[in-house]
Amino acid sequence: xxxxxxxxxxxxxxxxxxxxxxxxxxxxxxxxxxxxxxxxxxxxxxxxxxxxxxxxxxxxxxxxxxxxxxxxxxx
Numbered sequence: 001x002x003x004x005x006x007x008x009x010x011x012x013x014x015x016x017x018x019x020x021x022x023x024x025x026x027x028x029x030x031x032x033x034x035x036x037x038x039x040x041x042x043x044x045x046x047x048x049x050x051x052x053x054x055x056x057x058x059x060x061x062x063x064x065x066x067x068x069x070x071x072x073x074x075x
Contacts, residue, residue, distance in 0.1 A: 007031060008039040012046065020052045027058045033066040 007030070014023040030036050036059055043049040050056065 005031070005035055005038070007035045008042045011039055012042055012048070015048065015052060015055065020055055023052075023055055024058045027055065027062055030062055030066070033063050036063050036066070 007026075011023050011026050014020075014026065027036070027039070030039075040049070040059060
């Protein structure tokens with residue numbers, strides 16, 4: 001069983017501190033799509049979903065980017 005990470009809590013702390021730009025920067029360099037989905041669930045649980053439109057867009061865009069196929073060069 002995977003251990004829950006503290007990353008979503010740190011991003012929510014940035015949002016509650018009134019710094020959505022820093023939260024968006026963290027979202028863009030998220031470790032994985034799993035953490036982003038955990039962040040979405042935490043925002044919904046804290047009734048914060050939809051409060052910051054730019055944050056919601058950044059989450060969706062980053063999930064799409066991480067879920068998409070990787071481009072690579074053949075040897």
